[in-house]
Amino acid sequence: MATRVGKYTLLLPSRPSIIGHAAVVGKAEGEGPLAKEFDYCYSDDTIDGCPSWEKAESALQYEAITRAIAKAKLSPKDINLIMAGDLLDQCIGTSFGIRELAIPFLGLYGACSTMALSLGLASVLVDSGAVDYAVASTSSHFASAERQFRLPLEYGGQRPPSAQRTATASGASVIAENKEDLPCVEAVTFGKIMDLGIKDANNMGAAMAPAAASTIGDFLNDTHTSPADYDLILTGDLGKVGAELLIDLLKKDYGYDISSVHGDCGLMIYDLEAQDVHAGGSGCGCSGSVVNSYIMRQLKEKTLNRVFFVGTGALLSPTSTMQGESIPSIAHGVLLTSGDE
Amino acid sequence: MATRVGKYTLLLPSRPSIIGHAAVVGKAEGEGPLAKEFDYCYSDDTIDGCPSWEKAESALQYEAITRAIAKAKLSPKDINLIMAGDLLDQCIGTSFGIRELAIPFLGLYGACSTMALSLGLASVLVDSGAVDYAVASTSSHFASAERQFRLPLEYGGQRPPSAQRTATASGASVIAENKEDLPCVEAVTFGKIMDLGIKDANNMGAAMAPAAASTIGDFLNDTHTSPADYDLILTGDLGKVGAELLIDLLKKDYGYDISSVHGDCGLMIYDLEAQDVHAGGSGCGCSGSVVNSYIMRQLKEKTLNRVFFVGTGALLSPTSTMQGESIPSIAHGVLLTSGDE
Numbered sequence: 001m002a003t004r005v006g007k008y009t010l011l012l013p014s015r016p017s018i019i020g021h022a023a024v025v026g027k028a029e030g031e032g033p034l035a036k037e038f039d040y041c042y043s044d045d046t047i048d049g050c051p052s053w054e055k056a057e058s059a060l061q062y063e064a065i066t067r068a069i070a071k072a073k074l075s076p077k078d079i080n081l082i083m084a085g086d087l088l089d090q091c092i093g094t095s096f097g098i099r100e101l102a103i104p105f106l107g108l109y110g111a112c113s114t115m116a117l118s119l120g121l122a123s124v125l126v127d128s129g130a131v132d133y134a135v136a137s138t139s140s141h142f143a144s145a146e147r148q149f150r151l152p153l154e155y156g157g158q159r160p161p162s163a164q165r166t167a168t169a170s171g172a173s174v175i176a177e178n179k180e181d182l183p184c185v186e187a188v189t190f191g192k193i194m195d196l197g198i199k200d201a202n203n204m205g206a207a208m209a210p211a212a213a214s215t216i217g218d219f220l221n222d223t224h225t226s227p228a229d230y231d232l233i234l235t236g237d238l239g240k241v242g243a244e245l246l247i248d249l250l251k252k253d254y255g256y257d258i259s260s261v262h263g264d265c266g267l268m269i270y271d272l273e274a275q276d277v278h279a280g281g282s283g284c285g286c287s288g289s290v291v292n293s294y295i296m297r298q299l300k301e302k303t304l305n306r307v308f309f310v311g312t313g314a315l316l317s318p319t320s321t322m323q324g325e326s327i328p329s330i331a332h333g334v335l336l337t338s339g340d341e
Numbered sequence: 342m343a344t345r346v347g348k349y350t351l352l353l354p355s356r357p358s359i360i361g362h363a364a365v366v367g368k369a370e371g372e373g374p375l376a377k378e379f380d381y382c383y384s385d386d387t388i389d390g391c392p393s394w395e396k397a398e399s400a401l402q403y404e405a406i407t408r409a410i411a412k413a414k415l416s417p418k419d420i421n422l423i424m425a426g427d428l429l430d431q432c433i434g435t436s437f438g439i440r441e442l443a444i445p446f447l448g449l450y451g452a453c454s455t456m457a458l459s460l461g462l463a464s465v466l467v468d469s470g471a472v473d474y475a476v477a478s479t480s481s482h483f484a485s486a487e488r489q490f491r492l493p494l495e496y497g498g499q500r501p502p503s504a505q506r507t508a509t510a511s512g513a514s515v516i517a518e519n520k521e522d523l524p525c526v527e528a529v530t531f532g533k534i535m536d537l538g539i540k541d542a543n544n545m546g547a548a549m550a551p552a553a554a555s556t557i558g559d560f561l562n563d564t565h566t567s568p569a570d571y572d573l574i575l576t577g578d579l580g581k582v583g584a585e586l587l588i589d590l591l592k593k594d595y596g597y598d599i600s601s602v603h604g605d606c607g608l609m610i611y612d613l614e615a616q617d618v619h620a621g622g623s624g625c626g627c628s629g630s631v632v633n634s635y636i637m638r639q640l641k642e643k644t645l646n647r648v649f650f651v652g653t654g655a656l657l658s659p660t661s662t663m664q665g666e667s668i669p670s671i672a673h674g675v676l677l678t679s680g681d682e
Contacts, residue, residue, distance in 0.1 A: 001342070002471035004421070008445055010471055052664050080345070081531060088658065089430040091450045095534060095656035099669045104349060104531040106462065107656070107671070109432045109448040121447065128469030130343035130351055148660075190422060190445040193436060315436035315448070317429065319489075323393050328440045330448075 002127055002188075006222025008215075009189045012127040017182040017339060018173045020072025021296045023289035024063045026142065026168025028277075032270045037293040039067050045143060045168050053144035054088060057170075058097035060285070061086070061139035064170035065098065068292070072174040074133060076101045079174070081125065082135040083118040085109050086284050087166075088148060093139045103135070112208075112237050113191070114138040115171060115288040116311025116332040122175045123185035123334070137172035140283030149201070149318055162203040164239045164282035167269055171288030180339065183299035187223065187335035191215040193315065195328040201316060205242020205266075205279060207327035208312040212238060212246050215310055215331040217254035227258040231304045234295065235331075236287035236311040237266035239280035265290035287311050295336070305338040343468055343529075347563025349556075350530045353468040358523040358680060359514045361413025362637045364630035365404045367483065367509025369618075373611045378634040380408050386484060386509050394485035395429060398511075399438035401626070402427070402480035405511035406439065409633070413515040415474060417442045420515070422466065423476040424459040426450050427625050428507075429489060434480045444476070453549075453578050454532070455479040456512060456629040457652025457673040461529035463516045464675070478513035481624030490542070490659055503544040505580045505623035508610055512629030521680065524640035528564065528676035532556040534656065536669040542657060546583020546607075546620060548668035549653040553579060553587050556651055556672040558595035568599040572645045575636065576672075577628035577652040578607035580621030606631035628652050636677070646679040 002010040022039045030041025040063065042048065047063075050056040061084070069076060082101070085108035086093035098105060110117035118136035125131040143153055145166035151157040178184055194214050198207040212235050220226065227233060238246055243264045250256045265287040266280035291309055298304040311334075316327045343351040363380045371382025381404065383389065388404075391397040402425070410417055423442070426449035427434035439446060451458035459477035466472040484494055486507035492498040519525055535555050539548040553576050561567060568574060579587055584605045591597045606628040607621035632650055639645040652675075657668045 001469060004471070054660055054664065085448075085450055087431075089660060090428075090452065090656065090658035092656070092658045092661045095669050095671075096661065096666065099534040099536050102533050104533050105671060106458065106531055107426075107450040109426055109450040111431065117447065124469070124471050125465065128342060128465070128471060130345070130465050130469060190447055192443050192445050193440040195440050315431065315433070317431035317433045319395055319430060320433050320437065323395065325437065328436050330436075330446060 002124055008218045009187055009222035010124060011187050012123055012185060014127045015178045015184040015186050016123045016126040016175050017179045017184045019176045019179055019182060020068045020174035021292040022064045022067035022071060023171045023293040024060055025289050029167055029169050029269055034269055034294050053141055054092055057093040057139050057141035057144050060170040061093055061097035061137060064172040065135055065137050068172035068174050076103055079103045079133045079135050080131045081106055083108055083122050084137040085114045086139050087111060087145055111313030111315055112282060112284050113311035113313030113330055113332050114284045115291055116309055116334050119173055120188035120332050120334045124188055126175050134175045135172060138284040138288040139170035140166050140285035142166045142168045145283055159278060160202050161278050162241050163278045164204060164266060164280050165277040166283035167281045167286035169285030169289035171292035173292055182339050183296055183336055184339040185334055186337050189215055189219045189333040191331040193328045193330050195326055197326045199326050201321045204282060204314045205239040206245055207314050208238055208329040209242045209245035209249055211329035211331040212310050212312045213249040213253060215333045216250060219333050220256055227256055227261050230261055230306045230308050232263050232307045233258050233261050234307055234309045235264045237282040238264050238312060239266045241279050299336060299338045302338045307336045309334045309336055343465055349559045350528055350563035351465060352528050353464055353526060355468045356519045356525040356527055357464045357467040357516050358520045358525045360517045360520055360523060361409045361515035362633040363405045363408035363412060364512045364634040365401055366630050370508055370510050370610055375610055375635050394482055395433055398434040398480050398482035398485050401511040402434055402438035402478060405513040406476055406478050409513035409515050417444055420444045420474045420476050421472045422447060424449055424463050425478040426455045427480050428452060428486055452654030452656055453623060453625050454652035454654030454671055454673050455625045456632055457650055457675050460514055461673055461675045464526035465529055467516050475516045476513060479625035479629040480511035481507050481626035483507045483509045486624055500619060501543050502619050503582050504619045505545060505607060505621050506618040507624035508622045508627040510626030510630035512633035514633055523680050524637055524677055525680040526675055527678050530556055530560040530674040532672040534669045534671050536667055538667045540667050542662045545623060545655045546580040547586055548655050549579055549670040550583045550586035550590055552670035552672040553651050553653050554590040556674045557591060560674050561597055568597055568602050571602055571647045571649050573604050573648045574599050574602050575648055575650045576605045578623040579605050579653060580607040582620050640677060640679045643679045648677045650675045650677055
């Protein structure tokens with residue numbers, strides 16, 4: 001049974017394991033530095049000819065989920081509960097992606113924090129004994145996100161250097177009771193909404209950094225640990241601008257220097273110089289795919305042993321931006337370990 | 342610790358109680374048959390002069406949550422986790438409504454099933470011991486929903502008789518460990534996505550009825566109970582068309598006749614004849630406000646003792662409708678009892 005330490009952190013004594021995981025990505029991601037880590041890289045962002053970007057995103061998420069379940073040596077009917085969401089209005093990337101699976105479904109909205117949110121919640125529910133097998137998943141698609149949040153690609157809009165590229169990617173994990181030697185989840189910190197008044201929807205990193213700082217600071221305070229106790233403190237997709245800001249905020253407001261152990265999925269998924277992606281990757285699928293490939297492999301190989309993964313999400317909508325509102329953000333943290341302690 | 346009975350239903354042996362609840366509504370709802378049940382009825386749908394319908398919806402949800410917390414004799418800092426969502430793109434009704442509360446936040450998207458989803462999940466987490474005090478809440482607003490899903494009100498669009506009116510309403514519950522004599526949650530059935538191919542976004546009731554039938558059928562099968570074991574099987578907002586269809590589907594596909602114990606929040610919140618609301622009420626706030634007022638009062642007074650509340654949600658978006666897609670739907674069930682057994 002989960003026990004709370006400090007004010008915000010849940011320790012999961014049963015240490016649920018990630019018994020299956022998969023990541024599938026689009027063309028640009030398959031040309032990036034992590035290409036070899038992913039389960040499958042599509043050569044075309046229509047994902048084998050889907051008639052719309054939204055349907056392509058659904059196909060991507062279906063693929064990640066079914067691969068993760070198969071890799072766990074299970075079938076969809078074995079799964080008790082799927083927790084998932086995405087960036088699209090009314091989360092249609094998810095609902096249309098999973099509708100054929102006939103798995104009880106808990107819909108989430110955490111913007112780009114969804115992988116950490118779903119993984120954290122699934123782990124708490126498995127730890128509690130309420131669920132034997134849970135799936136956590138998310139997706140994003142560059143073209144569906146651009147059309148919805150900014151402008152259709154055909155418009156050819158220019159983006160400022162602080163803008164990030166939404167990853168065409170999906171990641172899924174299957175969580176179950178502890179299996180020795182597999183990566184597991186030892187703690188979860190659900191975040192609070194932070195809003196320091198940033199209004200520029202082309203600078204999400206800056207909007208999300210305070211939320212990441214809050215969750216990392218709370219987690220370190222709650223567990224009485226320091227950055228040196230982790231091999232990696234991994235944020236979802238702050239990108240270049242947000243990552244620098246996070247390091248400053250954590251030093252100034254919380255007294256922690258994470259600079260030597262910090263990584264950001266948005267800075268890993270693309271080659272920032274060669275791929276013209278401005279400040280880095282973003283979108284639910286960015287951390288979803290990086291965590292469910294590159295990070296899980298290293299946890300399995302024990303080249304990483306303790307990773308605090310912090311998914312970050314900007315809870316804005318095009319409507320709130322047009323109404324002059326600032327960008328509320330949230331970050332959820334999940335302590336992943338290599339499972340052999 | 343939750344125990345699963347059958348394939349889909351979780352029994353909560355600790356029976357978490359609803360220690361606070363509140364419902365606040367707009368003008369039309371305050372002129373309906375349940376007016377006296379609500380905590381507060383605003384005389385104007387701007388909710389005291391908010392500059393946009395979206396901000397009005399956020400204000401409504403803030404009001405319901407803070408009232409529910411105060412009625413539980415707690416303050417926001419006592420709450421461990423808030424689970425909430427709404428119908429708006431990226432759930433801004435919720436994120437902007439709660440951002441000042443500084444409560445760890447788990448964002449949900451379940452369309453109009455959100456009250457049952459949040460209440461069910463909160464109860465499972467309290468039952469597991471992971472959380473001491475949880476808030477479950479949701480909201481909807483007639484004008485923000487019309488603008489987003491159909492047409493701005495100024496357009497003066499006509500609606501067919503099968504259409505429902507999105508309620509301007511919000512409901513919130515505070516869930517904690519069992520307190521004798523208060524309404525409590527004894528079981529939860531998270532639903533699967535159902536899609537029988539309905540494509541008419543003006544006939545949500547028909548789209549959602551199969552999901553409600555599936556969840557009610559699963560719950561009765563799992564618990565080996567029959568409709569007669571309940572004082573009320575309460576659906577969220579199927580309205581007139583969907584409610585009739587649900588009764589037929591349950592008879593035909595599952596062999597259960599619920600006609601003598603069935604009620605629907607969408608048929609309770611308005612006077613269908615006098616208020617010109619076509620097939621009834623809908624929107625997350627419809628069941629959110631009816632359950633957190635009228636139903637809770639009757640559970641407290643023991644005029645109702647066993648209520649199976651089934652929130653129903655249509656997981657479509659305007660984009661999926663324009664792309665010719667059908668409407669996937671979901672229903673989540675929560676067994677509410679008067680708590681004195």
